[in-house]
Amino acid sequence: MNEDDFLGRWLADDLSSEEKDMFEDSDDYLAYKDIVKAVDRFDRPVFDIDKGLKNQKEFNKTYKEPNAPKVIKLRTWLYSAAAVVVVLFGLRVMFFDASEISTDMAQTRIINLPDNSIVTLNADSAITYDKDTFEEDRVLTLKGEAFFDVAKGSKFTVQTKNGNIAVLGTEFDVYARDKKLEVHCFEGKVQVTKDKSVVVLTAGKGxxxxxxxxxxxxxxxxxxPDWLNGTSSFDQVPISEVIQELQRQYNVKINTQDIDLNRLFTGFFGHDDLKKALKTSFEPMNIRYTFKNKKTIELQNK
Amino acid sequence: MPEKEISVCEEKVYEQLYREHAEKICYYLYYKYGDMEKAQDIVQDSFAKLWVNCSNIIFGAAKSFLYKIAKNASINAVLHQKTVLKYQSIEQKTYTNESPEFQMEENEFMEKLNNAISELREGQREVFLLNRIEKKTYREIAEMLDISVKAVEKRMHLALVSLRTKLKTSNL
Known part of the structure; x- marks a missing residue:
């Protein structure tokens, strides 16, 4: 009874007499016999052929096959399309020539893109684009913050993890860190897409x-944007964002003790004098700052 | 063109095909999916397709055309919803000398068996029921499903083993 077709042969009465005798002596035999007997008691619903045929004829009169000849054409076409897609994808993977440009803490950088657009990267940011196709599709990916002066031409797209921005020749600033997305449009027109919502910005809107x-x-x-002129400004943002920006611009570590990070801050700080920046940021908030060492600062409520 | 070529477009030929195959295809689909209504719908669709395409299909290929359409249609239909099988049990004997307790146990057993069958794998269930209820031979089933006789034997074996295991565990 170890073979995987034994019971199949048993039901078809295809066992040798020895096999049969052995099986009928075993404990399993009665259990299986019971099951088979019980299954025989099951009935099936009735299929009325005459009635079915009558219905079928009625059905056929109104039946229209959904575009039968077209289906065949479409299928052939689909196969070739699929093949083309596969080949193109393969080529793209083989020849994809990504180029990433990034900035460290306390660093900004001006980049001249192949289409003559100019990108100014703020501290701790990066852009990625495909060198080979950028001139055609003008798509790049941004992490962090950057200012774009886009050359006139076809659609220019900035992809960020928080949403996409599409433009036609213009100047705009994109901020995409953590969950936050902020776009300022300084010239021309920008389209911002986040999930399902789409906003078109004209100059002077954000x-x-x-x-x-x-x-x-x-x-x-x-x-x-202020950071191009060496300052960071804030309008009613949580103090945590200000602290992060300070860390980025001065490459320091700021430890917050019992500070309420959700308090809102409006103001700005410069990028050239750390002490001044800390003073302008925290004095009005009634927060004391102390240097633990050159690169570490601790905050405390006064 | 030979004069006596049989045309599927001829009403008599079409009727003959229906009488010969409609019921079998319907039960095959029923055993496979356990839904009589859906099975009937698919049969109707398949035969309508045969009618529309009658001039392109030679008589000898009609059967395999029907099965092919039925199989394809059923795959599309069943992806959307999996139905629970219901098998009607034969009427209880009116005269019986069995005790009520015994009868109750019997009914319980039938119900469990019913459940166990509905939980079988599709491939095992169709083979098992085609053989046990439709009384088809392994060779007939193999031809119908386009598999080997050996495969049918194996599916029968596995179906029985799986029913036995399910009934055993539900008795604990």
Missing amino acids: TKSSGQESLLLFDVTRLK
């Missing part, structure tokens, strides 16, 4: 979203 909420619109009063 939009932001921190995480789940949809994109909020606001006015931009400046002509260039």
Whole structure:
């Protein structure tokens, strides 16, 4: 009874007499016999052929096959399309020539893209694009913050993990860190897409979203982002963001003790004098800062 | 063109095909999926397709055309919902000298068996029921499903083993 077809042969009465005798002596025999007997008691629903045929004829009169000849054409076409896609994808993987440009802490960098657009990267940021196809599709990926002066031409797309920005020749600033996305448009027109919401910004407009909420619109009063001129400014943002920006711009470590990181801050700090920056940021918030060493600062409530 | 070529478009030929195959295909689909209504719908669809394409299909190929359409259609239909099998049990004997307790145990056993069958793998269930209820030989089933007789034997074996195991564990 160890073979995997034994019971199959038993039911077909295809066992040798020895096999049969042995099986009928075993404990399993009765159990299997019971099952088979019970299955024989099951009935099946009735299929009425005459009625079915009558219905079938009625059905055939109105039946229309959904575009039968087209299906065949489409299939052949689909196969070739699939083959082309596979080949193209393979070529793309083989020849994809990604180029990544990044900045460290306390560093900004100006990059001239192949299409003559200019990107200014803020500290601790990076852009990635495909050298071979960039001139055609003008798509790049951004981590962090950067200012774009886009040359006139076809659509220019900035992909970030928090949403995509598409433009036609313009100047704009994108901030995409953690969950937050903020776009300032300084010239021309920008389209911002986040999940399902789409916002079109004209010059002097900005939009932001921190995480789940949809994109909020606001006015931009400046002509260039402040960080290009060596300052970071904030309008009603949690103090935690200010601390992060300080860390990025000065490459320092800031330890917060009992500070409420959700308190809102409005103001700015410069990028050239750390002491001044700490003073302008924390004095008005009633926070004391002490240097543990050159690169580590500790904050405490006064 | 030979004069006596049989055309599927001829009503008599079509009717003959229906009488010969509709019921079998319907039960095959029923054993496979356990839903009589759906099985009937698929049969109707398959025969309608045969009718629409009658001029392109030679008589000898009609059977395999029908089975092929039925199999394809059933795959599409079943992906959407898996139905629970229901098998009607034969009427209880009116005169019996069996005790009520025994009868109750019997009914319970039948119900468990019913469940166990509905939990069989599709391939095992169709083979097992085609053989046990439809009384088809292994060779007929093998031809119908386009598999070897050996494969049918194995599926029968596995189906029985799996029923036995399920009934055993549910008795504990």
